[in-house]
Amino acid sequence: MAIERTPTAVWQALREGNERFMHFNEERPNQDQGRRSQLTQGQDPIAAVLACSDSRVPVEMIFDQGLGDVFVIRTAGEITDLAVLGSLEYAVESLHVPLIVVMGHESCGAVAATQAALDGHEIPGGFQRVLIEKVSPSILEARAAGCTTTAEFEAYHVAETVDMVLSRSPEIKAKLQQGKVGIVGVRYRLSDGMAEPVAALGV
Template identity: 40%
Template sequence: MSRINGFIGRRDFLKFVGIGGVTLTAAATGSVFWYAQPAEAAASDTEPDSPDAALQKLLNGNKRFIQHKPEYPHQSQIRLQEVATVQHPFATLLSCADSRVPAEIIFDQGIGDLFDVRIAGNIVTDEALGSLEYAAALLGTPLIMVLGHERCGAVTAAVQDKPLPGKIGSFAKAIKPAVTEVKGQLGDLVENAVVANVRYQVTKLKQSELLTGLVEEGKLKIAGGRYDLDTGEVTIVT
């Protein structure tokens, strides 16, 4: 059996439970059969076997979304019970807290598929980094995507560089290095800064020794994407 961070891999575990479940179902009560069902259902799921496959699975889901052909995977009662006590998300997202960018919907995924870290401007704070490291190192998630989006309010605030009340200015400050990088470039400054900010935050993630080690071992991929509010399409930018 394969192991992830010292634990039996989910696919092998489910196969093991599925084999034993046949005998249990034949000899036990209906309640045991009920518990066997989630394992049998999950055993037929296809899981990404590499970081690149995880990225492709995300993009395939986004394609279904923009084509209005969603499958709504892993949104059943069986799935709810399967992941009630354990999680093995295949992708982690650091995305903006914007209400128009709901990860599970735009990537056509379900319960337990994505580990979401959402913060205005999709910035890397210590707390966000710790969450991403937890997902990669302890949950074995093979993909991290930093996802920015068109017409981001946080990026706009950083571009305008005006005083903001309370702690609102904190995320604008975290984006300013990306704004500085694209000043003077052709095109819309906000849109250029959205992409530059995604790349800047990806660079900050790659300063993590823990994440970099996993990348070097081939266990993790860190990517950056831009979400189009008008079309729903996610484009890889780094």
């Protein structure tokens, strides 16, 4: 079944997929031989998703999508860098996805480690330091805004990441203003499987 390629229709389709996943009622679409064969000719995903790398946050499963349906970028703490922004711009500009989803989650280790580091606990060494550096601004702003719970920090970091993508990528921001792309932030709940919206623009 073809989905209308508008930000609103795609977001609706992903929400419906998440609803199926939540209730163990998955359709597992687009995972047959016909789909495999079709995809050798190219890809036409309906959305780009930037999610945390956490093993408990499998994007296609959470939204009940199949092969070729979502263009996925995952980093610990769904942090952004030039490679992430380049990948998102590729999805929007070249693959014409009408929706970007930023997905954080319940019990995120990157958010917890950042809270701990800001409270004076040890900062991880090596390249892991970047995880703390990239999540810290969100936590500091969230604290200034009066947030106190880990759930609030996780949601705030997602919303901040949505803003960051738009402020760093004039291309994506222009597409949002033209109504060609929407951007949604969600906090995935491990406990009940819901991708809970925390920010939504253009959908």
